[in-house]
Amino acid sequence: MKLSGFWLAALVLAGAVGLSFGIHAPLLGFYHDDWAFLELGLRAGGFWPAVREFASAGYLSRPVEIIQFPLFIRLGGLDASAYHGILLTLHYLSAALFFVLLRDLLGSARLALLAAALASIHPSSSIMRIWFASSPQTLAIALVLASLVVFQRSLDSRHKPSLFFSQALYLAGTLCYESPAFLPLLLAGGLAGKSWAQGHRLKDALLRSTLSLWPYGLSLALALVYQRFAGAALGQANPKTLGFSFSHAIKVFGAGLECLTNRAMHLCWKSVPGFWADSSMAAIGLWLAVAVIGALVLACKEDLRGIPVRSALGAAVFGFIGAYLPYALSATYMPQVFGFMSRTNGVGALAGGLILALLASLLSKQPRIQRAFLGLVVLAFTLANWQINREYAKLWQDQQQLLSSVSRMSEVLPKGATILLDQSPRQGPALFAGHYDFSASLRLKTKRPDLSGDLLGAPSAPQGPGVFVFSEKDSIIKPLQMYTR
Known part of the structure; x- marks a missing residue:
């Protein structure tokens, strides 16, 4: 040539x-951190409010990120x-x-x-x-x-x-x-x-x-x-x-x-x-x-x-x-x-x-x-x-299926409910890494800002009333106290 x-x-x-x-x-x-960044930018309701959200969320040590993420989120949405x-x-x-x-x-x-x-x-x-x-x-x-x-x-x-x-x-x-x-x-x-x-x-x-x-x-x-x-x-x-x-x-x-x-x-x-x-x-x-x-x-x-x-x-x-x-x-x-x-x-x-x-x-x-x-x-x-x-690509497909199932079932959950995800074993990266990405994806998918999420068995996972478990394997939601693997 x-x-x-x-x-x-x-x-x-x-x-x-x-x-x-x-x-x-x-x-x-x-994937993972993407969800947290998306929620932070989208819930602000505009470019400059998103800039303020990122600035107040601890990103001042990388000031260009405070502009870059809101700009990309403004262009891409979901x-x-x-x-x-x-x-x-x-x-x-x-x-x-x-x-x-x-x-x-x-x-x-x-x-x-x-x-x-x-x-x-x-x-x-x-x-x-x-x-x-x-x-x-x-x-x-x-x-x-x-x-x-x-x-x-x-x-x-x-x-x-x-x-x-x-x-x-x-x-x-x-x-x-x-x-x-x-x-x-x-x-x-x-x-x-x-x-x-x-x-x-x-x-x-x-x-x-x-x-x-x-x-x-x-x-x-x-x-x-x-x-x-x-x-x-x-x-x-x-x-x-x-x-x-x-x-x-x-x-x-x-x-x-x-x-x-x-x-x-x-x-x-x-x-x-x-x-x-x-x-x-x-x-x-x-x-x-x-x-x-x-x-x-x-x-x-x-x-x-x-x-x-x-x-x-x-x-x-x-x-x-x-x-x-x-x-x-x-x-x-x-x-x-x-x-x-x-x-x-x-x-x-x-x-x-x-x-x-x-x-x-x-x-x-x-x-x-x-x-x-x-x-x-x-x-x-x-x-x-x-x-x-x-x-x-397969991970994204599985995420979408899981979030769609959770979204349908979450309509009957009480206000302020927490959903713990029981993930199926898989090779490679997990569907979700913890509270920060699963919670953000839940709120964005269900449009319910009152919901929170975590992984079953995680040290940060809450206990008690208002806590439910979603089984990826069986596609069911049960109260935590009634759930068995």
Whole structure:
């Protein structure tokens, strides 16, 4: 394939995102935290009242969320397909911006497209294309990538308004979600690799490229000061704490590397039985066609040794460090590839795409082997993404059936009743995680703000009169004191 500019690359990325995630988007719904956010925004009755609701609910440490969630809820209401359209749009925007950043940085549109396409379909962060509650991170990544594109161009033009605009974008992204806060390290690594390839000493190249990012250091300091003091001044404590433990950092970076490599492949392997059992011959044919087309379109026929590869190597190494540094500085989460915690690889998937693109570039003189490698990668990633999407589509279908049954039976329940859900055992994520999502979904579905819900057996589950149990298995509601499994 001969590249003819941005629009052809944009079409390739649209195909990658659409074929990996878009075909299942109409079947997906709301999950866990989504319900709590939806209730918070919808009960306010308008955009600005919703902004006030989110502000008073403890989200001042991420002030962009106070605008973003009400805006998306205003656009989508209770239409799940609208939110998944928004998620896909944000994901595609991130992929396109990553391509532009790498094209400018590496000087190779083909290598940039290869890395951006593989990053966009990397299954290590699959939940971010499914879960509306993860949209702040997707938006934050897009904002920071846009910042890096503008900043990199301002380095050459020395255009001060562009410099200030880049930092405004970065602050907006960082104050939306913290995970891409150290993503500028990817740019530093890429610039250092380019300088090294041009004959400069590696040590000098690293120092010069890192120092060139001083505006990001100032902006990050401003964001940290805001999160540390502004919330407290307004009566809200910042729930995020920073600290450093060398042993914890080693574990985080080790887990992150595994998430982008062997754990991602393990995820693909675990998806095979379900995919094979659930797929029609037409679906399997489409899956194979996607892999063949991907291998042909993404193959790098020209020699990519030299500046592009060294720059990509620096971007991959420093981008990986920047992706997982927020988790290394916090004991809150450890990177994982399964379930809702796969959001911890949202930024890491960018480095994952670069790593795979570098591996493919090493095979540029052996085109058949390279095409086979790319075909297998696209084959495995598409399989995992489709199967994960199918599992969440089934989860949404089961949720809808359960909520419809509960809604019909709740009409006779007294005011202020509590419904405890007795869930059936299932593989993968549960229908509901606890009080916060089941209660919100109940109230939204039944339009009864007096109802509350919880899980049977949960420590927070109430006892006594006015408490009822809904059995998912038998589709019945009984008073708690009369219910037996």
